[in-house]
Amino acid sequence: MAVHRAVQAMRTGQCGQAIVGGVNTLVSPERHVSFTKAGMLSPDGRCKTFSKEANGYVRGEGVGMLMLKPLSKAQADGDHIYGLILGSAENHGGRANSLTAPNPRRRRR
Numbered sequence: 001m002a003v004h005r006a007v008q009a010m011r012t013g014q015c016g017q018a019i020v021g022g023v024n025t026l027v028s029p030e031r032h033v034s035f036t037k038a039g040m041l042s043p044d045g046r047c048k049t050f051s052k053e054a055n056g057y058v059r060g061e062g063v064g065m066l067m068l069k070p071l072s073k074a075q076a077d078g079d080h081i082y083g084l085i086l087g088s089a090e091n092h093g094g095r096a097n098s099l100t101a102p103n104p105r106r107r108r109r
Contacts, residue, residue: 004088006068016073021065032059 006018026032035041042048042056074081 001090003066003068003085004090007085007088010068010070017067017069019065019067021063023063025061026059035059 002020002022006015006020009015009018032041040056042054042058044055045058047058048054068085069077069079071081071084
């Protein structure tokens with residue numbers, strides 16, 4: 001969401017660059033317990049993405065931050081460019097029944 005909104009703000013001229021980020025914290029055990037009961041979590045605590053031995057996912061905490069600029073500005077400033085954003089979209093209403101299902105009553109803007 002942060003990346004999409006920053007890209008839109010730069011495209012419309014609301015800002016020339018943006019710092020965007022996201023945080024995930026595990027503040028209570030309720031979701032861990034319910035995800036375990038639903039069989040969503042890996043019982044051995046290891047992710048095996050795209051493997052035939054995959055048996056669930058592992059929850060974790062983290063923080064990520066990005067500095068975004070239009071390509072021409074980054075090149076002019078001599079910045080090291082780690083990647084390009086070719087497109088973005090918004091597809092979450094902020095509230096949903098679960099992490100794996102979108103909110104069917106989300107109003108489009």
